[in-house]
Amino acid sequence: MPSSAPENRAMPAFTPNVPACTAEMITLATDDRGGDLNGMSHAGTYLVLTNKSGQACTLLGLPSVSMKDAKGLVLPVKRQAPVGMHPGPVVVPLRLEPGASARASLRWVSGDVYDNGRCVDAARVEVRMGNQVLATGMTGHLCGESGQPVAFEQSPLTRNT
Numbered sequence: 672m673p674s675s676a677p678e679n680r681a682m683p684a685f686t687p688n689v690p691a692c693t694a695e696m697i698t699l700a701t702d703d704r705g706g707d708l709n710g711m712s713h714a715g716t717y718l719v720l721t722n723k724s725g726q727a728c729t730l731l732g733l734p735s736v737s738m739k740d741a742k743g744l745v746l747p748v749k750r751q752a753p754v755g756m757h758p759g760p761v762v763v764p765l766r767l768e769p770g771a772s773a774r775a776s777l778r779w780v781s782g783d784v785y786d787n788g789r790c791v792d793a794a795r796v797e798v799r800m801g802n803q804v805l806a807t808g809m810t811g812h813l814c815g816e817s818g819q820p821v822a823f824e825q826s827p828l829t830r831n832t
Contacts, residue, residue, distance in 0.1 A: 689766055692728035694803035697721065697767075701796065701809045702774070712782030715824075716809055718798065719831060721772040730773060732762030732827045734800065738793040738811065746791045748779075748813060749820035762827045772831035779813040779823040790814040791821055 701716045708715030718736070722728060738746045765773050783790055793811035797804050815821035 689727050689729050692720075692722065692730050692767060692800060694800055694805050696724035696726075696728055697730075697800070697805060698723050699796075699798055699805040699807045701807055708776060708778050709781070712780055712784050713778055714781035714811065715776055715778035716796075716811065717774045717776050718796065719772050719774045720767070720798070720805070720828070721831075722767040722769055725769050727766055727768050729764040729766050730800075730828055732765050733825065734775070734798045734828070736777065736825060737797045737799070738791075738809070738813075739795040739797065740792060741794040743795070746793055746813075747820045748791065748793070748823055750825045751822045765828045765830070773828040774831040775828045776826045777811075777823055779811065779821070781812050781814060783814050785814065785816050787817040788814055789817050789821070 698721045700719045700721070702719050703709075703716045708717075720730060736750060738748050740746055767773055777796070791813050793809055793813060795806055796809045796811075797806045813821045813823060
């Protein structure tokens, strides 16, 4: 007798028949939108990923981001888990059509507001795409608690409008 329980199928990692975006297909830029994310000892920028290829591709909804200083050294920064996504986050991939852009916000504490805090200065941001890396210049003064990686918030990618 057939089971009445629903079939348990794993969700595909990417949109069927649409390949994952590669670094050759995507450009990366930052856009502070005139200080849109700045205020109350906070600052930030948007990451803008644009599909420059002639075919649709998919991006991870919450790509891995790292930052480097002016000497090219990796900074001790870490993305905070989004609120309400524990142990998550679980974010679906984003399909990006040719010529279309997606964006994610990065926001951090920019003032030395912590007792015995520390601050680092970012000059470059990198987005990992599998074993490939996209990089672009940025300016960021990030502050956090001493003895821990400096935290930043990152939103999932959304279509850029």
